[in-house]
Amino acid sequence: MLNIIKSGFFTTVQDTGRYGYRDKGVPVSGVMDSFSVSKINTLLENDENSAVLEITMTGPTLEFEQDSYIVLGGAEMAVTLNDIIIENYKVYKVNAGDILTYGKLLKGFRAYLGIKDGFNTALVLGSRSYFKPITEKDSIKKMSSLPYTKCKLFSPKISKLKVDSVLDKTKLDVYKGPEYKLLTDNQLAQLFYREFTVANENNRMAYQLNELIEGNKVSMLTSATLPGTIQLTPAGKLIILMKDGQTTGGYPRILQLSDMAMSILAQKRSGDHISFKLK
Amino acid sequence: MSSFKISVRQFGVHAILVEWPNRVEESILDEILQFIQYLKKNHLDEKEWEFIPAYNSLTLICKDTVLDFDYLKPKIKEWYAVKGKIEPATRYLWRLPVSYDLEFGLDLEEISGELGMSVERIIELHSQSIYTVYGIGFLPGFMYLGGVPEVLEVPRKSTPRPKVLKGSVGLAGKQTGIYPQDSPGGWNIIGKSPVPMFDVKKENPCFVKVGDKIQFYPISMAEYQLHKIEGEVGIYNLEKKVLDA
Numbered sequence: 464m465l466n467i468i469k470s471g472f473f474t475t476v477q478d479t480g481r482y483g484y485r486d487k488g489v490p491v492s493g494v495m496d497s498f499s500v501s502k503i504n505t506l507l508e509n510d511e512n513s514a515v516l517e518i519t520m521t522g523p524t525l526e527f528e529q530d531s532y533i534v535l536g537g538a539e540m541a542v543t544l545n546d547i548i549i550e551n552y553k554v555y556k557v558n559a560g561d562i563l564t565y566g567k568l569l570k571g572f573r574a575y576l577g578i579k580d581g582f583n584t585a586l587v588l589g590s591r592s593y594f595k596p597i598t599e600k601d602s603i604k605k606m607s608s609l610p611y612t613k614c615k616l617f618s619p620k621i622s623k624l625k626v627d628s629v630l631d632k633t634k635l636d637v638y639k640g641p642e643y644k645l646l647t648d649n650q651l652a653q654l655f656y657r658e659f660t661v662a663n664e665n666n667r668m669a670y671q672l673n674e675l676i677e678g679n680k681v682s683m684l685t686s687a688t689l690p691g692t693i694q695l696t697p698a699g700k701l702i703i704l705m706k707d708g709q710t711t712g713g714y715p716r717i718l719q720l721s722d723m724a725m726s727i728l729a730q731k732r733s734g735d736h737i738s739f740k741l742k
Numbered sequence: 743m744s745s746f747k748i749s750v751r752q753f754g755v756h757a758i759l760v761e762w763p764n765r766v767e768e769s770i771l772d773e774i775l776q777f778i779q780y781l782k783k784n785h786l787d788e789k790e791w792e793f794i795p796a797y798n799s800l801t802l803i804c805k806d807t808v809l810d811f812d813y814l815k816p817k818i819k820e821w822y823a824v825k826g827k828i829e830p831a832t833r834y835l836w837r838l839p840v841s842y843d844l845e846f847g848l849d850l851e852e853i854s855g856e857l858g859m860s861v862e863r864i865i866e867l868h869s870q871s872i873y874t875v876y877g878i879g880f881l882p883g884f885m886y887l888g889g890v891p892e893v894l895e896v897p898r899k900s901t902p903r904p905k906v907l908k909g910s911v912g913l914a915g916k917q918t919g920i921y922p923q924d925s926p927g928g929w930n931i932i933g934k935s936p937v938p939m940f941d942v943k944k945e946n947p948c949f950v951k952v953g954d955k956i957q958f959y960p961i962s963m964a965e966y967q968l969h970k971i972e973g974e975v976g977i978y979n980l981e982k983k984v985l986d987a
Contacts, residue, residue: 482805486794487940487948488882488922491805587942596923597882597942641751641759684764685877685886687794687801689757711796711879711886719754 464528464608465582471523471565474603475667476582478514481590481597485710491690492592493706495573495667495729497722499537502626503577506534506554506619513581514591516603518574520732522565523603525576527557529613532579538571538730539630552624554617571630571730579617583610594707633658633735635724636742640693642683642715650677650695654718658736659701667707670728672737675699679715688712691720703728746773750818752811753801760818762798766888766916768874774800775830775953777822785821795952796877796886835872835955837981838920838935840911841966842868846934853896853913853930865960867891868932873918873956883922883940883948887956890918902928909934911958933958936969937978944976955985 477500480493494500494517504513516523522540535542535551542549543564549555557563565574584591587598595601603609646654653676662671678699687710688694694702694714703720704712705728720728721742731737746762753759760777762770777800778793786793786802794801802818842865844850854861873887880886890913898914903926906912910921912929921927922939935958940948950956961969972978 483792484882484947485792485803486878486952488879488884489947490882588947638752638754641753641761684766684797684799685879686759686761686796686799687753687757687803687879689754689801689803691754709880710794711877716753721755 464610465578466526466528466608467523467603467605468526468562469524470603470605471518472521473519474523475517475593475601476514476584476603476609477517477592478581478590479512480706481588481592481594484588485687488710489588489597490594490668490707490710492590492594492597492667494575495706496537496575496629496726498629498726499626500575500577502552502624503534503536503575504581506552506621506624507532507577507579508617508619509577509579509581513577514584515578515581516576516609518565518576520568520572522568522574524565525563527561527563528559528608529611530556530558531611531614532617532619533557533563534577536575536577536626538574539569540574541566541569542574552626554619554622572732573729578611579614580612583612629723629727630730632727633737634740635727635737636721637693637718637724637739638721638742640716640718641686642681643717645679645681645715646717647677650679653677654739655741658738661731661733661735661737663733665731665733667705669705669708670703670731672701672703676701681715683713683715685711685713686716688716689719691722691725692716693718693720705729746770748819748822750815752815755808756805757801757803758809758811758814758818760800760802760822764798766797766876770798771795771874771876771953772830774798775833776828777825779830780825780828781821785817796879830953831951833953833955833985835957835983835985836950837957837959837983838937839961839965839969840869840933840935840958841961841963842933843963843966845963846910846966847932849899849930850932853932856896857894859893864894864932867894868913868918869958869960871957875950875952875954875956877952878948878950881922881925883950885919885939885950885956887917887919890916896930898928899930902926903931906931907934909936911935934966936966936973937980938973941976949980
């Protein structure tokens, strides 16, 4: 078990997501920055769907009850293992009783903790990803614990990885969305020749942007949306759906983020700048 | 021969959007459901693909593959042209109990004034109609229902409620439906259903699917309380009827 001494601001268990229930209105969920998590699970030689902890903004304090191996990744935070500073994308052995403490957020927004063979929390509709009320909890709570399998010996093929991090990137590759054709020249100019700022309204469901563009009055029938779909509201607000985003919507879907752009955006917080580049 | 013209559009690299004419129509929904059956049976493996129907569209998603759109676009048009008449999956009419007690129907008296119609008449009209499920989304198990009688059309509330309780039955514009969980919401609340619309403990967590039909029937407060307990322990028996294609 991994004991939660402090939970952090918003810490969840996530795997690659819950698929096959979108026609019943269930969002896919799963890790927001799948690029960083795939590196973590690769280093641990885990299945790519192994569940990790997604740590948002401020991190937890954790105690390991059994021996295992861990890898950190995603956002850079000041993390110590028994008071010794440890770094991202490097395999560390942890022993029973070890304490992992997250300190200051240095760069990015979402940090990840991967463990050998992943966290073994309950599968709900085929996934371990937290999403209330599909799962009972929306995030991990103080004085609770998360199961994992003890691992005494593991000799990683690669013990450290230099990752071309998503943290410094600000350009988001986008594809044309289904309603791209509705955009006027003026709207296109507004979209592609300026920077946007991430609004305070940003979470696992959606990221809003502060700057408005010319609105769109077109009324359309409700239709499917995907993680990474950029909707344009009548008021000209851009709403980017993320992993917990609703599965249908009624606003024009003007653009669609690439998978990599989803990971880049997942590391942004209020006030950060981004821009779009059409693929 | 399929009678509608469809458009096929790329939707990112993992999905394709197929669209029918921009109308709310049963015959269009039928075509979409038939096409899903045809694709599942002949071309697109259900283990790899997700099929999301809603009103006049069908979104096909294959999460692990970067789709070759130039190859798939003509294929999808060709498949649609040759699909012929297919039996869609069995469709049901579900009869769902609703207590229209004023304790639950928070806005009944207000919309009675707006519509110039008695509360009894609103309940009668709302529960006589048969609604079609045109989509499921917004929340897990939330149904987009079509078929609200024109005389019951009433604008959504000017200020949404921060919390509408699970099971609440709402009415707004051309739409009615049940909130499957506590949620913010702007629809007028006219009653409450004790039937859980989404239950993660069940293998099929949501008994309703797109294309099914819904009818509400009024129950008393006492019946509501009984069904509510049945719902909580998972032994509720729903009234359903097979619909002929």
